Amino acid sequence: MLQIFESYLLPNKIVKRKKESRLCLSEVATIVIYFHSSGYRNFKNYYLKHIIKHCQSEFPNLVSYNRFVELIPSALMPLIFYLNTRKGEVTGISFIDSTKLPICSNNRGTRNKVFEGLANWGKSSIGWFCGATPAIRNRLGNAHQDGFKLHLIINDKGELLSFQVTPGNVDDRVPVKDLVQELFGKLYGDKGYISSPLFQELFEKGIKFITPFKKKMRNRLLPMIDKIMLRKRSLIETVNDQLKNISQISHSRHRSVVNFMVNIIAGLIAYTHQEKKPSLNLFDDEYSLLPSTLIPAESFLF
Template sequence: MTLAQHSNLDKLVSLAILRFFTGHRNWKDFHQHVQTYHRKDFPRLPAYQNFIYAMNSLSVVALLLLHGFMTFFKSITRNEDPKFADSSKLAACNIKREFSNKVAQYIAKKSKSTMGWFYGFKLHIICNELMQILNFRITSGNVDDRKGLAMIWNDIFGMIIADAGYLGKNWHKKALDLGKQLLTGVKANMKKIMTKTQHQLL
């Protein structure tokens, strides 16, 4: 089946955007909502199974659109502008159900964040001071923050600000060798002083 068999591409994109404004947390409830309140707006709304297939098909369009935005944001972000790096957990299920989860059993991993243990994935992201995404990567949950950052900073230079999770032996020197200045927070058991390099940058 193709997108054309379900509905027009613009209608599908409109539905995907509409879901964020309705506050529905899953596609099933949203599909029922559209059937009940927006049938006149979407008279050719597919049955639920075909609707899910069509929405999943939009992922390619979404990725292309996101890539275009990131390319543009990189082009307008100067090397001297500060960038911000961070990671966030993407739980596949409640940690208590990690052994019974089947959807992502081969790629999701158990890990621990500042909020406790979780089972799933991790989002690594770099943005500029306007919170515009410059690059991102989704990995298994047990991938170290520093390794995730190294996957997405190749074509990003200048100052990168991150939390204490990005501290590591010789990590700041490695960043400098690659044309980046990594400024991180400090852990509770460390002296809260800035390095000579950080003073020079500020």
């Protein structure tokens, strides 16, 4: 499988020696994914104390820990392809949100070299998180949130529909157009997504983008069902919490940019395999309460 995958890659002018591995690509991917549902908080302990000691029958050709770390980057693209096959069903009810991904503890922020040029210091609603130089931090002040962000869209069953990783200083509204390519119906977001042009553009694509109001905004009439669903937006915050605390997509021990991405993708895949996901538990007859046609866009312009 690895040879087939590599045949589609663009040629590299720098020729590197490729050492054959006893572990096949599917085994590497399986071990990486299983870590995120194993309960271990550290990948090295998981590999040495669990995989090597208790999984010899499942993986008879195990390699050393250092060699396995060298193999992890080869699983990135296959994992991305596999994650796209794990997307949930578009039901017409979707929730969007973003969550920060710090790349190291604040105490080591000025010494971190792994993400140099990619991540910066920034400030979220709950304080500073790491990133880059104090000069950038002082220049940005409270206006931006740097580091990285994971943007997610889920359905009412807690299933992943779309995702994107961006630098932390990217406005939450920027990736929305790419994330909603396959959606229809209603999309619920927080106040950070308020934008009249964005609402109009999504409405023309058959998506009604619903957000809370700000104090100084002109009041708008919303159906009661939409007001109720806005209160249910905590569903995606619960998903973000599980991704961080169960699937462990965020930690401060990264030593490689590629392995940082593998960690995120594998954590998302592990989440899709959870038997029980956060859900609104709507019945089929409750979907009929949602209007089948959209209200004219002019009624919702600011």
